[in-house]
Amino acid sequence: MSNINEELILPNGVKLRNRIVKSAMSEALGDENNDTTQAHIDLFAQWGEHGAGLLITGNTPVDRMHLEHAGNFVLDSETDMNKVLALAKAGKRGGATFLVQLAHAGRQTPEIVNPHPTSISDIRLDLPGYGKPKPLTEEQISILLEQYVRSAQLAQEAGFDGVEIHAAHGYLLSSSLSPRINNRNDRWGGTSLDNRARLVLEVVKAVRAAVKPEFVLAVKLNSSDFQAGGFDHEDSVLVAVMLEAEGVDFIEISGGNFEEPKAYQHSSKNEFIEAREAYFLEYAAAIKAALKIPMMVTGGFRSTSVMNDAIASGKIDLIGMGRPFITDPTFAAKLLSGEIDRAPVIEEQFPPAEELPRIVQPYVCNFDLG
Numbered sequence: 001m002s003n004i005n006e007e008l009i010l011p012n013g014v015k016l017r018n019r020i021v022k023s024a025m026s027e028a029l030g031d032e033n034n035d036t037t038q039a040h041i042d043l044f045a046q047w048g049e050h051g052a053g054l055l056i057t058g059n060t061p062v063d064r065m066h067l068e069h070a071g072n073f074v075l076d077s078e079t080d081m082n083k084v085l086a087l088a089k090a091g092k093r094g095g096a097t098f099l100v101q102l103a104h105a106g107r108q109t110p111e112i113v114n115p116h117p118t119s120i121s122d123i124r125l126d127l128p129g130y131g132k133p134k135p136l137t138e139e140q141i142s143i144l145l146e147q148y149v150r151s152a153q154l155a156q157e158a159g160f161d162g163v164e165i166h167a168a169h170g171y172l173l174s175s176s177l178s179p180r181i182n183n184r185n186d187r188w189g190g191t192s193l194d195n196r197a198r199l200v201l202e203v204v205k206a207v208r209a210a211v212k213p214e215f216v217l218a219v220k221l222n223s224s225d226f227q228a229g230g231f232d233h234e235d236s237v238l239v240a241v242m243l244e245a246e247g248v249d250f251i252e253i254s255g256g257n258f259e260e261p262k263a264y265q266h267s268s269k270n271e272f273i274e275a276r277e278a279y280f281l282e283y284a285a286a287i288k289a290a291l292k293i294p295m296m297v298t299g300g301f302r303s304t305s306v307m308n309d310a311i312a313s314g315k316i317d318l319i320g321m322g323r324p325f326i327t328d329p330t331f332a333a334k335l336l337s338g339e340i341d342r343a344p345v346i347e348e349q350f351p352p353a354e355e356l357p358r359i360v361q362p363y364v365c366n367f368d369l370g
């Protein structure tokens with residue numbers, strides 16, 4: 001029976017030492033030039049030395065005009081690569097595989113960073129603190145593809161094992177998938193899912209062609225935006241199939257966006273205990289049923305028994321966790337050895353993000369959640 005301690009070999013041959021993944025969490029530990037810092041490097045050294053099979057950095061913008069958060073670590077031509085080499089080395093020192101999460105915040109770029117960010121359309125985020133965006137032009141789309149390629153190549157040069165393209169949580173690529181936001185009438189949008197998926201597929205194609213085959217390429221995708229008229233679960237299954245065809249090594253499933261912060265629930269009201277804890281599990285299992293590549297799901301996993309059952313039942317392959325790694329950076333080793341059978345659950349001390357008044361949500365999303 002498979003369990004969290006078992007190795008996993010990805011389609012490109014990279015071996016993960018176990019099934020526990022530290023999901024992306026915006027660390028905001030970059031300096032004034034958005035370079036990585038010693039605190040950032042030390043944090044990843046600690047995470048990497050304490051058990052997780054795979055580490056994914058927080059939201060790493062490919063374009064410094066589209067940070068998701070002040071203090072993001074940026075990977076572009078102005079980045080100090082000596083520091084990035086140290087970051088990659090620190091995260092991998094204990095035997096973990098290490099990916100950079102590449103992102104462009106689109107309309108979820110805070111106004112203080114960019115009052116008029118580029119987005120897929122001019123539809124503004126329905127929260128205070130975000131300016132009216134400008135729709136990407138064809139020329140800007142070509143530049144954007146080059147930015148993703150350059151950042152992925154820099155990650156490869158620095159010694160990372162791969163990249164995860166962030167196409168979830170309402171950022172640029174995620175908003176492009178949404179019929180609610182992507183109202184374009186050209187080949188990059190509108191009612192056709194093929195058109196709305198074109199941007200993320202072109203990013204994946206361009207990156208895949210520019211990096212070595214053994215460099216891992218993953219995508220974080222919403223199971224649904226959970227918004228009326230938004231990207232829904234049926235679309236998510238179809239897009240996952242398209243991503244698989246482009247050579248993606250695994251897909252991570254999450255859900256929601258800043259307007260609908262479903263990624264940060266405490267638990268769901270599902271009748272099954274397993275799905276109550278891991279609130280996107282059933283969505284991810286339905287997507288995995290349509291695919292051959294491994295599937296990771298993140299959101300709410302806390303008990304070893306729920307994690308092992310999810311893997312043994314074949315519903316998913318990798319267990320992503322975020323908040324427990326903040327509470328105790330060493331917990332994964334304890335969970336894998338059986339010393340504990342439950343990850344720390346600090347979030348229960350706070351109200352769930354979706355229950356906060358809307359006026360407070362941007363602060364939670366913008367300053368604490370990526």
Ligand SMILES: Cc1cc2nc3c(=O)[nH]c(=O)nc-3n(C[C@H](O)[C@H](O)[C@H](O)COP(=O)(O)O)c2cc1C
Nearest residue numbers: 023024025026058059299300321322323368369370
């Ligand atoms: C402080 C914080 C920052 C986050 N930043 C990111 C991010 O940069 N990129 C991302 O894809 N998800 C981000 N997330 C979401 C997590 O990866 C994860 O999907 C979410 O926390 C649910 O998993 P959990 O219940 O194990 O915490 C962040 C979450 C937290 C708590």
